[in-house]
Amino acid sequence: MQLSSNEHNNFSLERFESMLKTNSVLFFDSEEFEEIVHHYLENGKIALAKKATKLGLEQHPSSTNLKLFQIEMYIFENKLDIADELLDELHQLEQSNEEIYIQKANIFSRRDMHKEAITLLEQALEITADEADVLSLLGMEYLFLEDYENAKLYFMRCLEEDEEDYSALYNIIYCFEFLDEYEAAIDYLNDFLNKNPYCEVAWHQIGKQYYELKDYKKALAAFDFAIISDDRFIGAYLEKGRVLEKLKRYEEAIESYSITLGLDxxxxxxxxxxxxxxxxxxxxxxxxxxxxxxxxxxxxxxxxxxxxxxxxxxxxxxxxxxxxxxxxxxxxxxxxxxxxxYAKINNKLNLFEEAEVGFRKALELGNYELESWLTRGDILTNLGEFEAAVNNFNQSLEFYPEHAEIEYRLSGLYFTLNENDKGAFHLKNALKSEPEFLMIIEELFPQVYQMPAVVEIIKEHKNPSL
Structure with missing residues (x-):
């Protein structure tokens, strides 16, 4: 009785794994080794794939496909020089094997030499029987170069070769979106749907384009068609929920989101x-x-x-x-x-030391909003930490140079610390840019506001001829 293809593959795997356990040596033809290696690679079992390749090459040292598997694993491990050398040797023997060009292109791509990779993939395209795969690889190389127009064209050609290659469809739409060509994306998807009217992925993508254009009714219709095409399509229910939220139809949105909870x-x-x-x-x-x-x-x-x-x-x-x-x-x-x-809540609860810690952590983590600098400085001022408050506001000036709200606070602090020259400098700066914010000094530093030196500076500003 002749074994089916799957049964034959399983039989080969069982024999191979039995051989490894018993440490015996069994013979497999080169195609069996190829199927075994492919199986392990597909399932992410790299160590077993390497073992099978090594044993396969010992039994079939001239097998090009096994050598290509070996090269693929060297590339995966980033041993690019070794892989490159082996490919050069293979190329001398087989100049019409597209896989050699593809793997060589893979090495160029890993080295960020994407234009060189494209040249090799174009050569592979001329000799391959499987154009879709090579077209997809070309599209990816153009994506790496951020050449979205060319990437889009190659992914379109790929989809023409294989209409069920949804990764190519996603990449086409990604290119349209990056170029802000939402209406062009809709036109393209409509053409695709004319040939594939029950393609749930295309309906889902067209719905997303309408969502971006804020045409929520058309987006909703598209997601409904996606669900009609595949009533277990979780992404479509989630997107439909988002649209219903935008339309303020919250009960229906809850219903759409809730369906996904039962599907997975x-x-x-x-x-x-x-x-x-x-x-x-x-x-x-x-x-x-x-x-x-x-x-x-x-x-x-x-x-x-x-x-x-x-x-x-x-x-x-x-x-x-x-x-x-x-x-x-x-x-x-x-x-x-x-x-x-954390900072704002503690501030509301009058837990000022904790609030200061919160604002300090936020600033350390890169949140340089003016409000964070101002509130933290005011908290330090209220806690009597005048030097720390000065440091805080001086740092904030690096991000908000000559900002009046900061200048008034620095002026008040320097006068409080009896550094009157610095206080006067910042007060004059502040009055020049935003005189109406003088109330900051009055509210935060009432004693400073009444100091003769401060009164004089304010008076001179209001009456410059005096």
Missing amino acids: DPTSYALLRIGKCYEKLGNAEMAIQFYTKCVEEDSLLDKGWIAITDFYIKNKQFQKALYYIEKAINIDSENVLYWKR
């Missing part, structure tokens, strides 16, 4: 959006329930923790907001969005 394991994104919809509907209990599920599902999703925290901040429940943002910080202490909220 719940995604934190769907749980978060359901929570947002319930919050918009004024259903606080259900909103919190879904926000909590969201962070339980994915504790690293900062949007989940921020949603819970912001919910309690809006409702002025600052102690609860603080509880959740502290939990978030314990999970990810490098998240600037967490520290900003």
Whole structure:
């Protein structure tokens, strides 16, 4: 009885793995070795693939395909010089093998020599029987060069060769989007759908283009067609939910998001959006329930923790907001969005030292918003940490040169520290640019505001002829 192809492959694998366990040596023809190596590569078992290639070349030292597998693994391990040398040897023997050109192009690509890779792939294209794969590789090389027009053209040719190559379709749309050609993308997708009317991926992509153009009704219709084409297409339900939110149809959005929870394991994104919809509907209990599920599902999703925290901040429940943002910080202490909220919540609770820590961490993590500098400086001033406040404001001037709100504060601090020359310098700078902000000195430094030297500078500014 003749074995089917799958049975034959399984039999070969079983024999090979049995040989490894018993340390015996069995003979396999070169095609069997190729199938074994391919199987291991497909399943990410690189060590076994290398073992099979080595044994295969010992039994079939002239096998080009096994040598190409060996080269592919050298490239994977970034041993590019060895792979390059072996390819040169193979090229001397077989100048019409497109795989040699493809692997050589792969090496050039790894070395960021994308134009050279393209030249070799063009040569491979002339001799290959499988144009779609080579066209796709050419498209990728043009993407690396950020030449989106050419990348788009090659992916289009690839899709013409293989209409089920959805990765090529995604890449085409990516190029259109990068070029801000949303309407051209819609035209292209409509042409594609005329030939493939039940392609759920194309309907999904056309819906996304309409969403970008804010044509939500057409986007909604497209996502509905995607769902008709494949009623288990999770991406289409999620996008449909987003559109329904934009249309303020929150109950329907919840329904669309909820369908995805039954199709697969719940995604934190769907749980978060359901929570947002319930919050918009004024259903606080259900909103919190879904926000909590969201962070339980994915504790690293900062949007989940921020949603819970912001919910309690809006409702002025600052102690609860603080509880959740502290939990978030314990999970990810490098998240600037967490520290900003931690600072603001503690400030609201009059926990000024903690608030100062929060603003300092946010600044250290690269959040250089003016508000962060100003609020942190004011907190340090209120705590009597005048030198630290001066340092804070001087640093902020690097990002906001001669900004009046900073200059007035520095003036007040320097006068407080009896560094009157510096105080006068910053006060004059501030008065020149924003005299109406003089109230900052009056409110934050009332004693300074009444100092004779300060009164004189203000008077001279108002009456320059005096």
